[in-house]
Amino acid sequence: MSVVNRASLPNQLDPWKTSTVTVNRLRAHTSGVFSIDLSFEDPDVGKQFEFVPGQFNMLYVPGVGEAAISIAGTNVSGMLQHTIRTVGAVTTAIEKGGVGMSLGLRGPFGRGWPLEPVTNSTAKVSTSTKNDHPKNGDVIIVAGGIGLAPLRSMVEHIGSRRAEYGTVSIVVGARSPGDLLYQDEYEDWRSRKMKVICTVDRASLDWKGQIGVVTLLLERLEISHPSLTTFMTCGPEVMMRYAAKSAINRGIPEAQIYVTLERNMNCAIGLCGHCQLGPNFICKDGPVFRYNSVSALLRVQEL
Amino acid sequence: MPTFSTKSQPVKPVNQQPSMSTSYRIPKSDLQRLIELLRCDGYTVVGPKVEDDAIVYAEIGHIDELPKGFRNSQDPGKYRVEQTGHKNLFEFNVGPHSWKQFLFPPRAMVASGTREANRWTFETPPEQQPKFAFLGVRSCELAAIAIQDRIFLQGSYVDPIYKARRESALIIAINCTVAASTCFCTSMKTGPKCRIGYDLALTELEDGFVIQSETERGRSLLTTLKPDEAIDKDLEEARILEQRAVEQISKQLDTTNIRDLLLGNLEHPRWDEVSTRCLSCTNCTMVCPTCFCSSVSEVVDLTGDSVHRQREWDSCFNLDFSYTANGIVRNDRRSRYRQWLTHKLASWYDQFDSSGCVGCGRCITWCPVGIDLTEEVAAIRQPPSSNRMLPVIALPNATCVLTKETKE
Numbered sequence: 001m002s003v004v005n006r007a008s009l010p011n012q013l014d015p016w017k018t019s020t021v022t023v024n025r026l027r028a029h030t031s032g033v034f035s036i037d038l039s040f041e042d043p044d045v046g047k048q049f050e051f052v053p054g055q056f057n058m059l060y061v062p063g064v065g066e067a068a069i070s071i072a073g074t075n076v077s078g079m080l081q082h083t084i085r086t087v088g089a090v091t092t093a094i095e096k097g098g099v100g101m102s103l104g105l106r107g108p109f110g111r112g113w114p115l116e117p118v119t120n121s122t123a124k125v126s127t128s129t130k131n132d133h134p135k136n137g138d139v140i141i142v143a144g145g146i147g148l149a150p151l152r153s154m155v156e157h158i159g160s161r162r163a164e165y166g167t168v169s170i171v172v173g174a175r176s177p178g179d180l181l182y183q184d185e186y187e188d189w190r191s192r193k194m195k196v197i198c199t200v201d202r203a204s205l206d207w208k209g210q211i212g213v214v215t216l217l218l219e220r221l222e223i224s225h226p227s228l229t230t231f232m233t234c235g236p237e238v239m240m241r242y243a244a245k246s247a248i249n250r251g252i253p254e255a256q257i258y259v260t261l262e263r264n265m266n267c268a269i270g271l272c273g274h275c276q277l278g279p280n281f282i283c284k285d286g287p288v289f290r291y292n293s294v295s296a297l298l299r300v301q302e303l
Numbered sequence: 304m305p306t307f308s309t310k311s312q313p314v315k316p317v318n319q320q321p322s323m324s325t326s327y328r329i330p331k332s333d334l335q336r337l338i339e340l341l342r343c344d345g346y347t348v349v350g351p352k353v354e355d356d357a358i359v360y361a362e363i364g365h366i367d368e369l370p371k372g373f374r375n376s377q378d379p380g381k382y383r384v385e386q387t388g389h390k391n392l393f394e395f396n397v398g399p400h401s402w403k404q405f406l407f408p409p410r411a412m413v414a415s416g417t418r419e420a421n422r423w424t425f426e427t428p429p430e431q432q433p434k435f436a437f438l439g440v441r442s443c444e445l446a447a448i449a450i451q452d453r454i455f456l457q458g459s460y461v462d463p464i465y466k467a468r469r470e471s472a473l474i475i476a477i478n479c480t481v482a483a484s485t486c487f488c489t490s491m492k493t494g495p496k497c498r499i500g501y502d503l504a505l506t507e508l509e510d511g512f513v514i515q516s517e518t519e520r521g522r523s524l525l526t527t528l529k530p531d532e533a534i535d536k537d538l539e540e541a542r543i544l545e546q547r548a549v550e551q552i553s554k555q556l557d558t559t560n561i562r563d564l565l566l567g568n569l570e571h572p573r574w575d576e577v578s579t580r581c582l583s584c585t586n587c588t589m590v591c592p593t594c595f596c597s598s599v600s601e602v603v604d605l606t607g608d609s610v611h612r613q614r615e616w617d618s619c620f621n622l623d624f625s626y627t628a629n630g631i632v633r634n635d636r637r638s639r640y641r642q643w644l645t646h647k648l649a650s651w652y653d654q655f656d657s658s659g660c661v662g663c664g665r666c667i668t669w670c671p672v673g674i675d676l677t678e679e680v681a682a683i684r685q686p687p688s689s690n691r692m693l694p695v696i697a698l699p700n701a702t703c704v705l706t707k708e709t710k711e
Contacts, residue, residue: 102422262628274598
């Protein structure tokens with residue numbers, strides 16, 4: 001299992017080839033959200049499995065169906081991790097099946113988060129500033145609810161090459177303090193010099209953090225080099241739109257703002273037609289997009 | 304129709320191998336020899352045939368099975384075939400079937416799973432090698448096959464089922480000599496003359512066929528038939544007949560700037576208007592020779608230990624097509640019709656560098672309420688203010704919804 005430093009992966013010979021995986025651990029979060037650790041039945045398949053943070057897998061419960069689930073990262077022993085919200089037949093079956101359940105997996109699919117963001121950027125920055133700055137620039141991550149799952153593997157990636165990045169801020173929004181995902185990992189992220197700030201819609205009595213929408217935090221966030229900052233967000237579409245707007249207002253170039261989108265995915269390889277948004281197939285052209293390539297489409301209802 | 308005598312001019316004998324640039328002529332009976340040759344070579348020959356009051360594509364063993372003497376009449380929401388007693392085998396236009404059903408089967412197994420001791424193992428089916436020879440492929444259909452080639456073969460992922468079928472398929476095209484009122488291939492620049500993408504192409508004359516080859520496979524079949532070289536009179540007769548089809552085409556679609564027109568009018572009031580007529584029945588997508596949407600369903604045996612994953616044609620007109628964990632994206636017919644039309648005629652250019660429409664007119668004929676996409680585009684070309692809400696028109700002649708299952 002490894003994370004690759006490439007924007008997309010080469011073609012698989014047979015896109016329908018399904019690997020057997022086993023649920024090794026199931027960790028319940030709150031409100032019908034849980035994480036699973038998966039091991040490959042064939043260790044060689046596991047070793048060859050490479051992904052880019054932000055990509056997804058098709059998890060398959062035979063007889064029930066497949067669901068597209070983003071890759072949340074890997075555990076200490078390199079097992080693939082997924083965080084899942086129980087909403088449909090497939091996700092319910094996985095939750096019920098629990099530890100020891102045998103599943104099918106196809107993947108990984110799609111384009112992930114930008115891994116060398118600023119070096120690829122076209123933003124006009126004076127050469128001296130660019131040279132003084134770590135090569136991948138500053139990063140702001142904004143997640144709403146379970147939207148933190150596909151960003152967690154990006155956080156892991158940054159943490160593993162921390163010196164290549166400048167300031168890293170992670171803004172997490174959730175409905176209530178209990179809904180904040182991966183809370184036990186925030187201290188570790190902070191210890192690797194990543195700023196983690198949280199906000200909730202409804203506070204509990206013991207809540208000492210912020211209350212309100214993530215954009216309120218963004219407005220107050222210190223952004224010292226907007227032109228060298230990459231902004232990545234995942235959450236409800238309306239939240240991402242406001243977050244992106246706020247980032248633009250703070251001077252972050254539009255081409256450095258990335259969102260990840262969700263649509264129905266059936267084949268995951270751009271052949272079934274389900275996931276279209278205008279000219280895009282979310283499964284292969286996304287799910288991660290430059291915001292300016294989809295923002296006009298997101299404003300049209302039911303497109 | 305002018306008549307021609309074959310006696311006045313001598314027929315040139317063929318002394319050498321047929322060449323690809325030359326036109327030949329064969330008697331109609333040679334079509335039977337061609338069918339037999341192909342069958343001996345292991346091909347399943349598929350061609351037009353009258354079944355259930357429609358001209359469909361099915362396996363053909365003998366030229367007697369072809370729709371000799373049949374004509375069809377087509378209008379929005381209406382399709383009729385009639386036996387008129389003429390002697391021609393191909394004097395009709397495309398019906399409810401297309402070659403899509405053979406290259407991209409309506410149902411196909413993509414994977415299977417077996418459970419033993421609570422462990423699943425998965426397999427993808429071995430590559431099938433069906434060998435089809437398509438007899439009577441129209442120019443618009445050649446264009447449709449070329450479009451599906453881009454989707455299934457030329458993208459970042461190749462569909463193994465389509466690939467196996469497409470690579471072995473042999474295509475015998477036929478030039479249209481008549482056109483239906485729903486045809487608009489001239490607007491889409493896809494016909495009616497077959498120009499590319501076939502092994503052999505025929506034009507049906509009164510007493511024979513003009514035949515040309517475009518590939519090595521086609522040429523070698525021609526060699527076996529030992530045809531005569533076509534004489535000027537044959538070519539003139541073919542030209543007149545092909546021109547007749549061009550002249551019969553009355554429907555037009557103005558494609559000027561069509562991508563930007565449609566994508567720039569996503570909130571046009573015409574989408575609301577068309578949604579009052581559209582039944583969301585999916586007929587247009589089922590008969591369309593380029594529509595490629597599908598879904599995979601689970602076929603499980605009674606023990607639950609053996610499961611097949613079956614891919615089936617699906618449609619963007621189905622409500623659950625856009626289902627996500629956060630709800631259904633396209634909840635009403637307005638957004639579903641808009642998705643279909645803007646995909647077909649606009650965003651298809653972004654995705655596959657061509658239109659998704661070949662001008663065959665099937666979606667117009669087989670729409671139970673006779674929605675005509677050329678009229679919808681014309682209405683969107685009008686500024687919204689002059690676009691009055693049209694009354695819902697009930698068509699007295701509307702044919703039944705196409706429910707017959709397409710056969711593999």
